[in-house]
Amino acid sequence: MTQLREIYFCEICGNVVEILNEGAPTLVCCGIPMVKLVAKTEDASTEKHVPFVEEVEDGILVKVGQNQEHPMLENHYIKFIEVLTCCKVYRQELKPDNKPEAFFPVKKEEIIEVREWCNLHGLWKS
């Protein structure tokens, strides 16, 4: 059964879906069940994926890669960064020529989860 804010991925066409209304038994795309993405929290590679939150004036700056920026290439980049609070989901969509970071007008103590999706390496959270 789907849950609010879960993210699903189609392994055939690459479709990504976020649940806005929970309760469906299965999501199907391209004739097969979509895979629920479980956000990873540790990155052993040198290429960092875990979102890093920095408090700035009037909000937070989320960077993907604390000391080393995640690549933003045509075939490998951060597609979006999301900040989840009790009753809002903030999403910054990114393109390959953007920096892998985003500002959100959110207080750090309001954050339930920060997550990002890399088109090659999947979903990551902090």
Ligand SMILES: [Fe+2]
């Ligand atoms: Fe990546």
